[in-house]
Amino acid sequence: MGASNIEQELSLYNSSILANLNFAGSPATFNPSISADNPGEPWLKVRPLQTGDFHRGFLQILSQLTAVGNVSLAQFLNRFAQMRASGDYFVTVIVDTRSDKIIGSATLVLEHKFIHGCSVRGRLEDVVVDDTYRGKQLGKLIVVTVSLLAQRLGCYKMSLDCKDKLIPFYKSIGYVLEPGNSNTMNIRYEQPSAAVSANHTSGSEPTLPIDPS
Numbered sequence: 001m002g003a004s005n006i007e008q009e010l011s012l013y014n015s016s017i018l019a020n021l022n023f024a025g026s027p028a029t030f031n032p033s034i035s036a037d038n039p040g041e042p043w044l045k046v047r048p049l050q051t052g053d054f055h056r057g058f059l060q061i062l063s064q065l066t067a068v069g070n071v072s073l074a075q076f077l078n079r080f081a082q083m084r085a086s087g088d089y090f091v092t093v094i095v096d097t098r099s100d101k102i103i104g105s106a107t108l109v110l111e112h113k114f115i116h117g118c119s120v121r122g123r124l125e126d127v128v129v130d131d132t133y134r135g136k137q138l139g140k141l142i143v144v145t146v147s148l149l150a151q152r153l154g155c156y157k158m159s160l161d162c163k164d165k166l167i168p169f170y171k172s173i174g175y176v177l178e179p180g181n182s183n184t185m186n187i188r189y190e191q192p193s194a195a196v197s198a199n200h201t202s203g204s205e206p207t208l209p210i211d212p213s
């Protein structure tokens, strides 16, 4: 099914918050100058992820970043609805409108804190540009877009994890390795069990016993 057959698409977030981002205030340099509003070609568009992007190759793009698995349309729409309801996921894509295909993506996730006066931190996740479009500033464009969005949404900082070879790429956009504070540590769970929701306010969710002591 072609993406154009989808009558009513939902956006993950309100696209108006992408307007007039201050690209001039970013440490990144663009030559020629481009921005989310003016990505350099009339057939390039930067916008929030939409439900119809399942049919525009969104998951295929992500598979150039890491293993995606066999995600069905129902799974995609379910995850989309969860992200949209949370209001904390800003999956942002670049579309080639000539082919109606997604050619780039980056995600800003908001992490709500108690510290720093109940502040919000941004996390940069899942950055990818289709391999046939690389080397044309689109990687920088999508990362700067979500980084400026984080600033607009009031984040006090934005953080990312990346392979060593991408450090120069992110440095060129203003990200820095902070001395004494630049390590990533992980525990990997080889066989993740079925997720159990920790939200036990809904009647249908499993409830956790309350310790009366």
Ligand SMILES: CC(=O)SCCNC(=O)CCNC(=O)[C@H](O)C(C)(C)COP(=O)(O)OP(=O)(O)OC[C@H]1O[C@@H](n2cnc3c(N)ncnc32)[C@H](O)[C@@H]1OP(=O)(O)O
Binding pocket: 064, 065, 124, 125, 126, 127, 128, 129, 130, 133, 134, 135, 136, 137, 138, 139, 140, 141, 160, 161, 162, 163, 165, 166, 168, 169, 172
């Ligand atoms: C937080 C995360 O998600 S980390 C995961 C990042 N994603 C991946 O590794 C997926 C596979 N790679 C890609 O999709 C792309 O190569 C990207 C997104 C990293 C870069 O996209 P591109 O569109 O090629 O980047 P763009 O053309 O904007 O390049 C910007 C600058 O970074 C440099 N650069 C781009 N890729 C790399 C790289 N792999 N290694 C070193 N430098 C790089 C370019 O030379 C360019 O330098 P310049 O500004 O001095 O000319």
